[in-house]
Amino acid sequence: MAIYAGCFCGSWMVLKRHSVWFALALLCSCAAAERKRTVSEMSGKQMYTLHCMLCHGEDGTLGNGGAKNLATSNISKEKILAIIKYGSANGLMRPFGKGKNPELNAMEIDAVTEYILKLRDGGE
Ligand code: HEC
16 A cells, blocks of 8 residues: 555656656556556467467457367366467467577466466456
């Protein structure tokens, strides 16, 4: 609570002295520090939107080009991590974590995995 109040008061004083946007940015970063978990969920979602949605769809059920339904999928977390990293055995889903310059690093693959596991319960 004290931290929140501090953040808010600080931002308010900045608001008076500087631009509104700067104060807004400060407010956001305070909120982000308070709620780290939400931030990592967000980035899992952002990565999903960027890299996976085209084939799997927003809720995981699209099935574009033979993509598996992620809402009904029941494979283990280890298998999910592997398929994202190395791609599917039939080559329809490309690898995201292989090679010199992988699209996603291990942390990102973990975040996106946490996100798609939640699609199984019918959303957030
Ligand atoms: C080019 C289309 C495409 C993209 C992009 C794609 N996938 Fe896939 N995905 C597929 C296909 C096709 C399959 C089914 C492969 C098979 O038949 O073995 C699949 C299967 C999977 C499976 C296995 C599900 C199961 O139950 O076997 C997971 C998990 C998965 N994808 C997650 C992801 C994630 C996470 C991303 C983004 C990082 C992603 N996919 C991006 C096409 C795609």
